[in-house]
Amino acid sequence: MASQVRRDIIRMVHACQSGHPGGSLGCADFMTALYFDQMRHKPDHFTIQGFNEDLFFLSNGHISPVFYSVLARTGYFPIDELATFRQLHTRLQGHPTTHEGLPGVRIASGSLGQGLSVACGAARAKKLRHDDALVFVLMGDGEQQEGQVWEAAMYAGAHKLSNLVAIIDHNGQQIDGPLEKVLPVDSLKAKYEAFGWQVKPFDGNDMHQVVATLNAARADAGKDGPQLLLMKTEMGKGVDFMEGTHKWHGVAPNDEQAANALSQLEETFGDY
Numbered sequence: 001m002a003s004q005v006r007r008d009i010i011r012m013v014h015a016c017q018s019g020h021p022g023g024s025l026g027c028a029d030f031m032t033a034l035y036f037d038q039m040r041h042k043p044d045h046f047t048i049q050g051f052n053e054d055l056f057f058l059s060n061g062h063i064s065p066v067f068y069s070v071l072a073r074t075g076y077f078p079i080d081e082l083a084t085f086r087q088l089h090t091r092l093q094g095h096p097t098t099h100e101g102l103p104g105v106r107i108a109s110g111s112l113g114q115g116l117s118v119a120c121g122a123a124r125a126k127k128l129r130h131d132d133a134l135v136f137v138l139m140g141d142g143e144q145q146e147g148q149v150w151e152a153a154m155y156a157g158a159h160k161l162s163n164l165v166a167i168i169d170h171n172g173q174q175i176d177g178p179l180e181k182v183l184p185v186d187s188l189k190a191k192y193e194a195f196g197w198q199v200k201p202f203d204g205n206d207m208h209q210v211v212a213t214l215n216a217a218r219a220d221a222g223k224d225g226p227q228l229l230l231m232k233t234e235m236g237k238g239v240d241f242m243e244g245t246h247k248w249h250g251v252a253p254n255d256e257q258a259a260n261a262l263s264q265l266e267e268t269f270g271d272y
Helices: 002-016 021-026 028-038 061-073 079-084 115-128 147-158 188-194 207-220 255-263
Strands: 055-058 135-140 164-170 198-203 227-232
Touching: 002 021, 002 028, 002 061, 002 079, 002 255, 021 028, 021 061, 028 061, 028 135, 028 207, 055 061, 055 115, 061 079, 115 135, 115 147, 115 164, 188 198, 188 227, 198 207, 207 227
Parallel strands: 055 135, 135 164, 164 227, 198 227
Antiparallel strands: none
């Protein structure tokens, strides 16, 4: 399924010649495991409130292709709607929006730094309602350069939000280049631990590690405060000429490049 999600990403971005394939490909394994194996959710009965079900917020909203693919493939909306990605009047905008009412999307995102704050609010609300479901939020590593992230991290630790699971896609790349050249965000593990978080590093492109880490996160929920899953990935994972470089952060492949990429990805569940 992760391979199929990667095919969806390439086809979506190629068709409209716009979008962000690099980070989407890197997060395909994690998002597939989360939605198909781990989350307790109701694709056929979506509500904004999400009472008594796990919630997911995509903070780094530019990787919407991987988000839309897993939502469609798990039944939130028809798979063939993926063909409308980034078209005029579509529900599948370049960054997720809420005004068109796309099932599976609870917040508009893409203004980096805001997702963790929203997740803190949702986690706090669930605790007040005695709702034992979990709240997941995915952020980018470049996004850790935003000050609002650290205000939310401090709040989550101080209020022992043990139903909150944040994930950082740590691929070392952002739109302008490697993090180490733009603005290093070193020692993320130590920084989050200093704010009272449990930190679990893992390889986000190893499906066995992804599933094991998510299982461990659920097992530890409700214990000692919020959890951070520090996920090492490779930008562009699965397509050799896109891997490990910021150049494919927000560039669409041409016809020849798309064909090359698709030839490297096994089709398992049928393209839309």
